[in-house]
Structure formats: C-alpha cells, structure tokens
Amino acid sequence: MDFGVCVASHVRDIDYVVRAEELGFTHAWLADSQMLWSDCYAALALAAVKTKKINLGTGVAITGTRPPPVTAASIATINNLAPGRTFLGLGAGNTALRVMGLPPQNVRELRQYVHTLIPLLRGEEAEYEVNGESQLIRHIMPDDGFVNFKDHIPLYISGFGPKSLSLTGELADGAVLAMPANPMIMENIWQMLEAGAKKSSRKILRDDFYTTALTTVVVLDPGEPVDSPRVKAECGAMAAAGIHFAYEQVRNFGRQPSGALKYVWEDYKKMIESFPAERRHQRIHAGHNCYVIPEEERFLTPEVLKASAVIGTKDQIIDQFSALSEAGLNQVMVLPNFDTRFDCIERLAKDILGNVP
Numbered sequence: 001m002d003f004g005v006c007v008a009s010h011v012r013d014i015d016y017v018v019r020a021e022e023l024g025f026t027h028a029w030l031a032d033s034q035m036l037w038s039d040c041y042a043a044l045a046l047a048a049v050k051t052k053k054i055n056l057g058t059g060v061a062i063t064g065t066r067p068p069p070v071t072a073a074s075i076a077t078i079n080n081l082a083p084g085r086t087f088l089g090l091g092a093g094n095t096a097l098r099v100m101g102l103p104p105q106n107v108r109e110l111r112q113y114v115h116t117l118i119p120l121l122r123g124e125e126a127e128y129e130v131n132g133e134s135q136l137i138r139h140i141m142p143d144d145g146f147v148n149f150k151d152h153i154p155l156y157i158s159g160f161g162p163k164s165l166s167l168t169g170e171l172a173d174g175a176v177l178a179m180p181a182n183p184m185i186m187e188n189i190w191q192m193l194e195a196g197a198k199k200s201s202r203k204i205l206r207d208d209f210y211t212t213a214l215t216t217v218v219v220l221d222p223g224e225p226v227d228s229p230r231v232k233a234e235c236g237a238m239a240a241a242g243i244h245f246a247y248e249q250v251r252n253f254g255r256q257p258s259g260a261l262k263y264v265w266e267d268y269k270k271m272i273e274s275f276p277a278e279r280r281h282q283r284i285h286a287g288h289n290c291y292v293i294p295e296e297e298r299f300l301t302p303e304v305l306k307a308s309a310v311i312g313t314k315d316q317i318i319d320q321f322s323a324l325s326e327a328g329l330n331q332v333m334v335l336p337n338f339d340t341r342f343d344c345i346e347r348l349a350k351d352i353l354g355n356v357p
Contacts, residue, residue, distance in 0.1 A: 006335035
C-alpha cells in the first residue's frame with residue numbers, strides 16, 4: 001500500500017512535502033480552494049523543484065473554478081517540472097465553491113468537463129463549449145518548453161456517491177474516495193466503479209485502476225483514549241470538516257445527519273445558525289482541515305472522532321490497512337491538523353509505513 005499526504009496548499013510550507021518524501025510517502029496532493037489557501041499550482045511548482053521522487057498533483061483540482069483548458073495547462077506546467085511524477089486529482093468543489101456560497105457542480109457538468117479535459121491532457125484537440133457555442137481548442141505551443149504532455153498525466157476523479165463513482169469508472173485512471181471503513185465497503189465501491197466502466201464498454205482492471213482514500217491517522221499510545229488532547233490535536237480538524245460538510249448536505253439536499261453526528265447536530269446547528277445567513281458560508285468552513293475553531297471543540301466527541309479518522313493502536317491500524325489493501329485500496333492519503341502535521345507523518349512513518357503490504 002502507498003501512503004500520501006494531502007496538503008493545505010501553502011507557498012511557505014513546501015518543506016512539509018520535502019519531509020514527506022524523505023519519510024517514504026509516495027504522493028503529495030495539494031488542495032485547491034482559492035478562498036482558503038495559497039494557489040495549489042504555485043505551491044506545486046515550488047514542491048516540484050525541491051523534490052525528486054514523490055508524486056505531485058492536485059488534491060483535488062476544482063472543476064467549477066477553473067475551465068478545462070486552464071486546468072490542463074496548469075497541470076502540464078507542473079508535469080514539465082516533475083515529468084513522470086505528476087498527476088491530476090479532480091473534483092466538483094464541495095468546499096471551494098461552497099465557501100463562496102455556491103453549490104458544487106453536478107455530475108452532468110462534471111462529465112462534460114472531463115470529456116473536454118481528457119484530450120487536452122494528452123496535448124490533443126478538444127471541443128470546448130462556452131455559452132452554448134463550441135470551439136475546437138488545443139495547446140498550440142506544446143513543444144516550446146512551456147508544458148509537458150509527453151509524459152502521461154494520470155487523472156483521478158473524486159467520487160463518493162454511485163453517480164460520481166460510475167463516472168470515475170467510466171473515464172478516469174483512478175478514484176479519490178472517502179475512507180472505506182472495511183473491505184466490504186471497498187468491494188461495493190469497486191462494483192460501482194466497474195458498473196460505470198461497462199457503460200462505455202470499458203473494462204477496468206483492479207491491478208491497474210488506482211484507488212486512494214482520504215483520512216487522517218492517529219496511532220494511540222498504550223492506554224490513550226480516542227479523545228485525548230493529542231488525538232484531537234492531530235485529527236480534530238478533519239472531524240470538524242466532516243460536521244461542516246454534513247451541514248452543507250442538509251442545507252443543499254435535505255440529507256439529515258446520521259450516526260455519530262446526530263448526537264451533536266442540534267447543538268451545532270444552533271451555533272452555526274447564529275451567524276447572519278448572508279455570510280454564513282464564510283463561517284461554516286472556518287479553519288477547514290487545518291485547525292478547530294474554539295467554539296467547535298465541544299463537538300469532537302469520541303464517536304465523531306472515530307467516524308472521521310483512523311484511530312487505533314499500531315497493530316489495529318496495520319490490520320485495518322492490510323485488509324483494505326487486499327480489497328483493492330492502493331493508497332491512504334492523510335490530512336492531519338496543520339500545527340501537528342510534521343508530528344503526525346513522523347509517527348506514521350515510524351509505526352505504519354514499513355509494516356503495511
């Protein structure tokens with residue numbers, strides 16, 4: 001199994017990617033949210049010139065904020081700096097658009113985007129539709145050192161539901177997933193991916209189709225509770241982001257939270273809806289996957305933490321990842337709190353990376 005880091009893009013934090021490479025992490029996924037962090041391609045360019053082996057790409061690039069030709073040229077620029085180790089993660093914008101008060105793109109819009117993007121990633125001509133009119137476009141100076149389309153740029157699409165997973169199986173080189181809790185869930189994911197592939201008479205081979213799951217991981221010390229201050233300091237931001245995402249799902253689609261979240265839901269809803277509606281979208285995602293806003297600390301119950309992260313002893317985590325590897329999960333991508341990011345990957349390298357097949 002491979003291990004990657006998901007990075008809140010920060011042009012002054014490139015040493016984190018460098019250290020991840022030194023520790024044996026195989027991928028660095030730099031997040032694309034324009035109202036939260038630095039520009040991901042600026043950070044990727046800096047990482048490309050400071051690293052030698054680690055695979056570099058977007059985690060994930062957002063379709064609703066960058067047209068396909070812009071995305072293709074941007075990632076091909078990184079591919080020129082890091083040839084053969086550049087990839088493109090792509091998604092519809094659950095946070096990047098919602099932080100501006102906008103909904104993410106739907107699956108139909110994502111499909112149209114990907115159909116335009118795929119030939120552009122190969123340096124080929126594509127049909128690009130804007131305002132109901134189509135134009136034939138291609139990069140007209142691909143051989144002058146500006147970009148690199150000669151080295152293949154794998155396309156990994158972020159998908160969580162049946163429709164997006166079907167699209168991913170139909171068109172992509174791999175999938176970016178929510179962390180499956182067990183091998184049975186991973187098998188269900190494979191079935192949705194394979195069903196999508198059949199729609200286009202495509203057959204995806206599990207050995208060739210690359211799957212990555214986003215989570216964060218905390219290795220417990222002997223006797224340490226799952227809600228210890230250290231655990232919260234390493235994975236609390238992801239747990240809080242899960243609550244933020246659930247609120248958006250309720251607001252946009254009426255999907256009521258279940259499981260661990262239902263026990264904190266009314267308290268969280270009351271707190272977040274005390275902010276003015278016209279600016280609430282700015283507050284919902286405050287601290288997104290970096291740190292926990294103080295008034296949200298109380299929502300980090302043991303159940304919420306366990307539902308959003310992989311927390312356990314060294315042996316428990318190794319057993320869980322080994323089982324998922326057998327079920328066809330190729331990579332675990334970790335996104336710890338910002339302040340403890342170095343401590344987290346150092347611990348994972350020491351306790352986990354050398355012991356998982």
